Amino acid sequence: MPKKYHINPKVMPLNLESVHKFTIERGENCINCGRCTKVCIYEAHKRGKGDPRKMADPNTVVCRNCFRCIQECPRGALEKSIDKDFLNIGGAYWKADMFITLWKQAEDGKVPVSGAGYRGPFTGQGFDSMWTDMSEIVRPTRDGIHGREYISTSVELGRKLNHLTFDENGKLLSKIHTTVDIPIPIIFDVPMENLSANVLLAQVRAAAELETCIVLPANHIPADAKKYSRSIIPLITAKEIDKHQALIKNARIVALEYTEDLLNTFPALKDKIKKINNTLTIVRIPATKSVENIVSRLAQNGAEIIHVVADYRGMEFNGSVNENRRLSKDVIRAVHLKLVEDRIRDEVTIIFSGGIAMAEHVPKAMICGADLVAVDLPLLIAVGARLYEEPEQIIVLPEGLEKIPVRTLLQRVINLMGAWHSQLLEVMGAMGIREARRLRGETGRAIFFEEIDNETFGKIFKQREIKNV
């Protein structure tokens, strides 16, 4: 078993402009009686610093929506509403509430915990249309995050053998391929949106500290990141292999952008890369309409690791706007099942990315059939970024970010990944699964909305309609 893996969180506020959920306004009829200061346990209301006879403006950053000031103000002078800036962030996929929770996780590294039950929609699209299973009494159960039992989240990247062969003396004939072990089923894939040097270096160092890897376009690799080259996966095109020999030599893994001719040239390219320093190759391929067929052909041609990239909202690219586009859940399942059908699934590693926005998406993507995921936008959200989906995707980094020390930014990324790692353990513990590798394709340990709805309500209501006819 790999050594016990632990991520050390440390509280790390950013102290830059941020968005909060609520706004409280004090009406003109306030009589400055100070009742609100007494009833608010979060200290949103205070007397004015300059003039203590007057109430200061409410500090709504700390507001937790308890309504006590609203309900106890003798004049009904306080009005609360949802902040307009808050309502504007994100969009249909990246919901505004996600930012609040991602920022919080980046700040304290803790699993988000709250009271009262779930408050969202019954079901939704893509990953939101599945639940993970749990075990009790009739199936083996696990200790979970607070127990003593060790749950391993490590995964291997690389080509595996379908079977081993031996000679008549029992000597192993098969040559075992090199693999790269990482302790969390997550690699980094930061979007290069004019990142300042400190942000980029923080991401590289965070990947290194977490013992995972970061995909970086070869010409974006900062000079000061050289000593982290074991954690960097240079992203190049097939034509650039010779040009980037030095980079490849120091890297454990290199990523190749997919082009159609790769289907034929891949075996030769792989050998060429292997000869430089036994480096593993990822083929990075956009999640297009028939991506599963391309993945299958690449796998048959000896691909070791295939990285399927959907768009930032977890949808395939197929030219059309929104309709008839498969969502990540279905894309991953299709890729996985195609490889299973071709009896080659166990030989190749599948990375999935695009729309991995919350901790729950990691185990869900794996259950659908990915070996691991690549995380992108949340790494920028960890350093305070906001995202807007409409009218088009815009990433806004907070003002003054370039002056924040690398150590602060790096710790925030580590915090976020630490929180995600703990949440992965929670989900796996509940499922009774002790190794992340065994999550892959375990659809039997998930509950899919279409299936369960059909199995229960479908039986009740569809049948009756037929009877009525």
Next chain:
Amino acid sequence: MKPSTVQIKKIPSRFKHQVPKYKVTRSNACINCGTCAKSCPHGVHERQEGHNRMSVPIDYKCIGFECKNNDFYCVAKCPRNALAISLNPMYETLGDHRWTADMITGTWIMAETGYPPERTDLEYNTGNSGGGFDKLRLKFPTGRPKIDKFEISTEIPLNRRNDGRANIVISTPVYGGGMSFGSVSLPTMVSKAHNAAIWNTFTCTGEGGYPELLQPYNDHVITQVATGLFGVREETIQRVKIVEFKYAQGAKPGLGGHLLGEKNTESVARMREAVKGTSLFSPFPFHSVYSIEDHKKHIDWIKEINPDALVSVKVSTPNDVDMVAVGSYYAGAHIIHIDGGYGGTGAAPDIAKKNIAMPIEYAITKVHNFLKDEGARDAVTLIASGGIRTAHDLAKAICLGADGAVIGTAEMVSLECVRCGNCESGRGCARGIASTDSELADLFNEEWATQRLTNMYHAWNVQLVEILQKFGMRSVRELVGRTDLLEHVDYSK
């Protein structure tokens, strides 16, 4: 006990203001004539004695747009057209998809008056989650002979095993969920138990010990044995009529319980025989149970210690919840209590609340059918919880196959919970419901809380009786498994 004998009393909010649905605005055109104050019977407009100017309108008292049909409608009455009514942006900050602002407001009215709201502008029976109960509708027939409400029974038996143990019958098919001392305040806990006694039903201690103050209500308390065994002693098991094994909780299936250190105050720690200020984890799972045989051993142990008690088994809702339920029946349980994935909690990881285990609507259907196929359905009581928010949810759950339900959040909302979700942190609930902080836990007394709960149970009972009356049924037991009385918005298209 007849529900009609329960004493209902109007018991207003603890707070000066309610959360307003509407906003009444007065423009500069107002000449302070006072016409509005004279006409509005709800007291929205006021002019205080000795004041020339009108006070700012009291929004929460306004009944909204439906008022326009009244001859006292202030907007129409105002000679200067200075008044306007709009939706209050504040209302959007209350509630969520599952518990909408209307549902919370409706429950507050029930707790205040003992009856469902008379206002027609509140959709308090269904939420806005877009699935499950919120897509199911009760399909009322027409032309059924009207049964006298007083002839309709809402009682259900809890022991169906014929095993010589107590034949417990509860008067309304609902009881209170397990909330430990520590997760909620003592007045909350005691008022829940007192209300259970008034309604001849039950409440549950949760896993946090059995406070002395509950002892007058021993006959209406279920004591919980959960994985941490906090506060479990032989005498607490011997003093009750029902003992509940908690294997898992719907809000955090497979994760065990969690009381954050800040809420583990001195009195809580004493009750749990733990160290003050430390976070208390109830592990998952029971390390003594890895099979149905182990499970039976557990149940036998309780039955041995208390020869008269019924045993309830609380489980959450994995894919194989039906197997778990049948296993529990064979292990000797009287009550199978399934707690759905969207259930309540004092503290749970958000990832678990949203993602782990299935919603209760599916689980009831699966378990009911499986028990029926196994020939065991009539020998156990099936109780559902985890997302039963209203009397309509209760009726729908029974139609799907449950005998009754356990509720938690609805009780908290009756005590004026706003579902802000901060029960777990710091000093706990800012509204004093789920807090053991010495100052906050004193925000209301047991008398107020008991009457609020009694009123809410009454309003639910009134609604349930009305539903049964419309179906032409004399007992809630006739409703069990009647999926033919339901329709699903998606399927009936």
